[in-house]
Amino acid sequence: MQENSFAFRLKELLEHNKLTLQAVGTALGISRTAVHKWTKGGEIDYDNLRKLADFLRVNWIWLRYGQEALSSVQHAEPVELPMTDLRRRYAAEIMENEARMKLAQEAARIVTWEWNLISDELTYSPNVEDVYGWTISANEDFWSHLPEEDVEAMQAMYDRIIRSGENCEYDYRMSQPDGSVRWISSRSTVVHDAAGRPIKIVGISMDNTARKLTEEALRTSEERFRSIFELSEGALAFIHLDGRLQRVNDSLCALLGYSQQDLCALNFQQITHPDDLQANLSLLVQLLAGSINRYVVEKRVRCGDGSYKWVRVRTSIQRQGDGAADYLISVFEDIHAAKVEQQALLMKIEALESQLAGSPIS
Incomplete structure (x- = not known):
């Protein structure tokens, strides 16, 4: 190893500052092996040279090339080059990029x-x-x-x-x-x-x-809508396009006898009476296709206790800005008592008609 070499100066500095190879490697973010190669005369790139010189608090030119090179640089006269076309293009590109x-x-x-x-x-x-x-x-x-x-x-x-x-x-x-x-x-x-x-x-x-x-306005609007949704006396539900109950209010839960968690675990197909389901699905297909804007259906729905209750359901569709279907909004109306009364009346009429059909007068 030559005395006037990068490796010699580096080893002297490490010994003088009582630094280990590992300590230098850790400080520069490189391996101990890389530092060891430098002490054996291995090449060092410019970025690591500058980092190493800063860490050791010495001039990077002196560290790499020695005192003679440093003195030469310190006493060198500035070199004035004429403005060439290459330099003009380079300067123009810099100014253009900065302006852009x-x-x-x-x-x-x-x-x-x-x-x-x-x-x-x-x-x-x-x-x-x-x-x-x-x-x-x-x-x-x-x-x-x-x-x-x-x-x-x-x-x-x-x-x-x-x-x-x-x-x-x-x-x-x-x-x-x-x-x-x-x-x-x-x-x-x-x-x-x-x-x-x-x-x-x-x-x-x-x-x-x-x-x-905009976020604040949306949050305020959502909170206002949630309050209306929750406090409404009408039984309301937001329904996914595949039928899953997305959000239900307390009025609907009270009407059907479910908790919100249990009701939102179901879809409307599961709680619709099998005899009423096909007519409901047919209307839904028309709604999703855009043939109709809303529909009203009277059907039986299964309650939490397993019984069925007659309801009138008004359903419309909420669309996104591009017109794509987003979700369904349904309002449920309890018509069970009226339906039971109507069915009882129809049974009486049928019974009377049967009696009349079998009487001697007929």
């Missing part, structure tokens, strides 16, 4: 930012005011526009990702000059130095207010 990226970023209302954990310096892309509603130049500016509970949650989150090194996505609220609130969605990641120490957090942020308001 800037336009895309501004069109998508995306802010890029970087938080230096060493100096606590915070830098943003020029469109930060357009997205945030404020000009932000320091952490104090940023935190002052957030609700206290969001500040606490985000600071705890940053502490966690700095320790763990994981990426994160999060939403937070930012007050506006006019008193309104804007929702911001951010994604960020922690950047480490060669020694594995966190040095900065980089991220992107975008205005997510429209989506949040």
Whole structure:
């Protein structure tokens, strides 16, 4: 091994700093074997050379090429090259790509930012005011526009990702000059130095207010609909297209004598009397095909105690935005007493007709 060689200087540094091959490998994220090869004169790539020099706190040129090379670089005069066509094309491509990226970023209302954990310096892309509603130049500016509970949650989150090194996505609220609130969605990641120490957090942020308001409107609508569904005196059911009972309200459970869990484990085919099922399925086929918009059927349904009860069922179909069938909505009406009375009356009529048919007068 030559004295003026990369391998010799590396071994000297390891001995001077009392570092093992394993310690260096762990710090650089490589194997102990790779470090051992370097100490035997093996080649080292540029990225690992820079990482190794940073870890050992020496100049990378000196480490790889020695003092003479370092001195030569330090005393070298800058080389001025004429502006060639190649350099012009290269510069034009860079400016074009940067302009395209800037336009895309501004069109998508995306802010890029970087938080230096060493100096606590915070830098943003020029469109930060357009997205945030404020000009932000320091952490104090940023935190002052957030609700206290969001500040606490985000600071705890940053502490966690700095320790763990994981990426994160999060939403937070930012007050506006006019008193309104804007929702911001951010994604960020922690950047480490060669020694594995966190040095900065980089991220992107975008205005997510429209989506949040839409979600809130949908949630409010769903809660309102659920309240109407549950509190309605009418017996209601949402039914899958294959007949499974998707959601039922308390009125339907009381009418048929099932718990919600037991009723939702069944389909309407199972609780429909076999003699009434075919007529019901025929109407359902027409509804799914679009031939009719709704149907009304009177049928017998099996109750929780095994008995059958007459009901009148009005069924319509809920469709998606593209017109595809989504689910069925059925309203059940108890007509059992009327049906029993009607059947009793028909039996009396039949009995009277039989008596009349057998009388001498006839």
